[in-house]
Amino acid sequence: MTKLTRAALAERDARDPLAKFRGDFVLPDGVLYFAGNSLGALPRAAETRVAEVVAQEWGQDLVRSWNKHGWIDMPLRVGAKLAPLIGARANEVAAADSTSVNLFKLLASALKLRPGRKVILTEDLNFPTDHYIMQGLTRLLDGGCEVRTAPAEQIIGAIDETVAVVTLTEVDYRTARRHDMAAVTRAAHQHGALVLWDLSHSAGVVPTDLNGCGADLAVGCGYKYLSGGPGAPAFLFVAERLQDELEPPLAGWMGHAAPFEFSTDYRPAGGIARNLCGTPSVLGMAALEAALDVIAKAGIAAIRRKSVEMMDAFIALVEQECAGLDLEIVTPRDADLRGSHVALRHADGYPVMRALIARGVVGDFRAPDLIRFGITPLTLRHTDLWDAVAILRETLAGRTWDTPEYHSRAAVT
C-alpha cells in the first residue's frame, strides 16, 4: 500500500463534492472535531431557524402557530424527512421524545404483538440505556417479560420460539462493529419474533434499509450524526403493516385519533401517529428539521461514500504513523462491517484523550480503554485526518498525556 501523505489528502479535499457543505456548519477555530458521533456540529440553518421560531412564531404568532406554522405536524413532518436516511417510507417514521422513551414504547408494543412469548433478546453489550429500559420494563411487567442476553456473534443462534422481540443497536458505540440487519431480521422472522433496531449510531451517516430487510421496528437518536442539537427529539419507525396493530403503552394526546375533541376516551390515531405521546418540543424539532434539510441536500449515499473513504484513511494513517505506540485498532477494517467512528484501544486511553483535547483534537473516551474518533463527512476534511493523527502520534510518542492533570478527572464526555 502506498504511503498516505498530507498532500494526497489535500487533493482529495480539492475534488470532494461534499467539501462545500462544511460551510453550512459552525465549527470553532482551533478545533478538529471528532465527536460528531456524540453531538453533531451546529448547522447554520438550524441557528437561523431556531431564532425565527422563537422570535416570530412563539414571540409574535403565539398559540396560533400550532396551525399557522404547522407545529402540530412537526413530529410527522420531521419523521418523513428522516425516512429516506433509514430505508423507510415517509409515513413510517415520527420524531418524538427521547430514544430511551421510544425504545420503551416499541418494546412494550412488541410484547403485546406476541402474546405467549416473554423473551426480549438482546446483545450482552448493547448500549447501556437500552439495557436499562429493558430492565425497567421487566420490573414494571413483573413476570410479563424477561431479558435474555447473548454476545453479538451468538445472537442469531439464541433466537427461538420463546423470543417475542430481538432488539439490537446496529452500530456498536464502542467498536463501531455493525450487525447484519438482514440476517438477524430474517432469523428472527423464521422464529416468529419481531426485530427492533436502535439506529442511534447509524442514522445520518450509515444508510440502513429497514424495509429492504423487512425490519419491524426501530428507534434512534437525533443529536449524533443527524446534528439535531443537544437533546434533540429522537425518532421511531414502525413498518406500515404493523402500525394499526400497535397498542401504545404511552397513550398521550398527540397520539389520539382526534386530539382536539377533548374526549376522555383514548382512541389511537391510525398509522405511525399513535406512537406520539405528549406535546413535542418545538424548538428541538425546528433545529432537527433544519439539520435534516442539509443532510438531504448532501445526499446520504454521498455521505456514506465519504465516510468509508475517511474511515479507511484514518485507520491507514494510524497504522502508518502510530506503529509501536501501543494502540490497537478495534474497529473492523471491512467497511460493510462498521459504522462511522474509529475506536482505538490504549491502556491509558483516558489521559491520552484528555491530552488530545487539550491540543484541539476533540474525540472522546469510553471506559475502560477506548478512545473514539467520530467521522462526520459534512464537517471533516481529509486533511483533518492527517492533522489529528499527527497530533496523536506526537502525544503518544512524547508521552505528553502522562501527567497528573490528565489523569485527574472521572469522565470525559
Added chain:
Amino acid sequence: MTKLTRAALAERDARDPLAKFRGDFVLPDGVLYFAGNSLGALPRAAETRVAEVVAQEWGQDLVRSWNKHGWIDMPLRVGAKLAPLIGARANEVAAADSTSVNLFKLLASALKLRPGRKVILTEDLNFPTDHYIMQGLTRLLDGGCEVRTAPAEQIIGAIDETVAVVTLTEVDYRTARRHDMAAVTRAAHQHGALVLWDLSHSAGVVPTDLNGCGADLAVGCGYKYLSGGPGAPAFLFVAERLQDELEPPLAGWMGHAAPFEFSTDYRPAGGIARNLCGTPSVLGMAALEAALDVIAKAGIAAIRRKSVEMMDAFIALVEQECAGLDLEIVTPRDADLRGSHVALRHADGYPVMRALIARGVVGDFRAPDLIRFGITPLTLRHTDLWDAVAILRETLAGRTWDTPEYHSRAAVT
C-alpha cells in the same frame, strides 16, 4: 358594587408593582393575549438565552458543554427553580419529558408502592391526556390496575382501601374550578392511598403548597403559565420521603446512579434524579430556565395577588357590560376555589371566539360551548381587561360572530 370604569383600571395599572415585568416579554402589536394559559408569551430573556445556547454552547463549545455549561445538570437545576412555585423543596422537583410521560412514570411507580391495590381513582372529567395515560397503563399492565372515575365533588367519597393512587388536575382546564388539595390528600392518606397532582393549569400563577398538604407526587406543564416555550420540558415532583422507594418504569441513563460508567446494569440514582430517563432537550430547558428566572424576580405571591384582582375584575366587567348577551360565567366567583382563567359559556362559543380573535382578542374555545380567557399577571394590564370585554360586548351585541366564515372550521387552538 360600584361600576368599574376604564379610568379606574388605568389607575390600577399606574400603581401595579408588576407592571414593569410586561417589558420583559415580547407581545405582538394589536393583540390582547388571553391564551397564556395555553402557550405563555415569550420572555425576552428566553430569546437571548436560547440564542446564546445555540451559538456559543452548541456551536462553539460543542460536546464539552455538557460539563462546561452544566447541560447535564439542567433537569435538576430547572427543577430546583420550579420548586418554590409549588411548595416543594429544591431536591424534590425535576424538569423532564412531557407531562403525559411524567404522569405515566409516577402512576406506574405509585402502583408499585401500594402492592395489592389496583385502583387509580380520578375525576371523570380530568384532562383528556391524563385519562389516556391511565388507559394506556391499564392496557399495558393487563389486569394489574384499573381506573375508577367519579365526579369532582364525589372524589373524596370514592376513596377506599382498594385505591392505590388518587390523581387529579388541581385546576380544571374548562371551568378553572380548583380542587381542595389539602382535603383530598388527607382523605387519600386516611385510606392508605397516594395522591398525584397534575399542576399543569396551576404552576406559575396559582401557588400550591405540595409539602404543606403532605402531597406525594405531582406533575405539570412547562409551556402554559410558566412561559417555557412551545413543547417546553414538563416537570415532576416526588416528596423526599418517597424518593428512594420509587421503581422508575422508564429507567433511562439520565436516572442512573452513574450514567458515565456505561454499566449495563441499571442502578437508580438516589433522590429525584431516578425519575429522569433520556437526554434532556437542552434548548427547551434553556428557555424554561430563563422564564423561571423572570417569575422568581416578580414573585409568585405578587403574581397570585394580581391574578385574583384581575379575575375578579374580568368577571365583574362581564356582568356589568355583557348582561343579557347569553353568556354564563362558569368559573367560580370565590378566588380560593379557582385558578387563573375565566370560562364563559355561550351556545355559539366557537364562532364567537373566532370573531374575537379576528379583532385581536386571543382567547380560546373548548368544546362544546366554552370560551376561555387566561389571566397572566406578568403580561396583561388591567385596562386590557376593559378593552377585551368591550370587544366581547360589541361582538355579542352586534352578532358579528354569526357569519359562515366564523362557523367554518373544526378547531380553535
